[in-house]
Amino acid sequence: MIAMEDQDPALGDVDIMICGFPGKSVCHGGLGWSTVAMIRAEGRTALVDAGNFGMRKLILEQLSGRGLAPADVTDLLLTHSHYDHSVNWTLFRHARIVVGAAEMEWALQVPWGETPVPELYVRALDDWSTCEKVADGATVFPGMTAHVAPGHTPGCLVFHWRTPQRDYIFTGDAAKNRAELVSRDTDMTYDAAVSRRSIEMIWSLWRQRAGTVVVPGHDLPMVLDNGRPRYLGKRRAGIRAWYGRDMQTLIEIDLAS
Ligand SMILES: [Zn+2]
Known part of the structure; x- marks a missing residue:
């Protein structure tokens, strides 16, 4: 999470409500610490991705810290169907919900219980009246174009948002972090060449x-400095754990460095 006052000015109009983390757990499967970003234009308030189950309370706190309620979010733009990006669509069910048409077609057919797709949430979203399934090149928000960017999933969307001040590219998991962007190698891809x-x-x-x-x-935002990505903001990540014998003793493990 980036506190609003800590936000790098080069970030401009994007408000990172929850900042994704570029890592995996060692013994407990996927972490699913993904980015939830807020943007505004022409009286609309959009979120790019909706986070995972564990973020529900945090999302409400982050909204309320901005004087907002879930109902104030007019548009939810989903990069892809994986649980850590999509599952909280139910909190924003009143909003227009954008998801890739190809992504939905694929997500509805994955074998149950075997992938990060929350199968039943995706089924419900498919039937939901405000769900808008979009094709490659669709305009999904004022100034914003969706590009299909397969590899991580077949219908992943990258959102390219042009504003008068600067452009933004929301890459979702088509490029989860700086290491993937720089190396062009990817973790969790069905085809490395496609990614x-x-x-x-x-x-x-x-x-x-x-x-x-x-x-x-799953990383801090970045700009290019002489052709090389430079992080905007400061990474914050950690875990508090009860390793003692009472509830008061909590140790904090810093994961940011
Ligand atoms: Zn994913």
């Missing part, structure tokens, strides 16, 4: 305009 092409597409958008900010699915 690589999607990352090259992100790079070509990134280089189009100086000052363009990339907001990945």
Whole structure:
């Protein structure tokens, strides 16, 4: 999470409500610490992705810290169907909910219980009246184009948002973090070559305009400095654990460095 006052000015109009983390757990499967970002334009308030179950209380706190309630969110733009990005659509069920048409088609057919797709939430979303399934090239928010960027999932969307001040690219898990962007290698891909092409597409958008900010699915936002990604903001991540014999003794494990 980036406190609003700590936000780097180069980030401009994107408000990172929860900042994703570029890591995996060692013994407990996926962490699912993903980015939830807020943007506003023309009287609308959108979220890019909705986080995972564990973030529900935090999302409510983050909204309330901005004087907002879930009902104030007019648009929810989902990069893909994985639980750590999509499952809280139910909190924003009144909003227009954008998801890739190809993503939904795929997500509805995955074998139950075997993937990070929350099968029943995806089924309910498919039937939901405000769900808008979009194709490659669709305009999904004022100034924002959705690009299909397969590899992590077949219908992952990358959102390219052009504002008068600067451009933004929300990469979701098509490029989860800086290491994937720089190396073009990916973790959790069904086809490394397909993922690589999607990352090259992100790079070509990134280089189009100086000052363009990339907001990945699981990392700090970045800008290019002499062609190299520079992080905006400071990483914060940690765990508090009861390793003692009473509830008062909590040790804090810093994961940020
Ligand atoms: Zn994912």
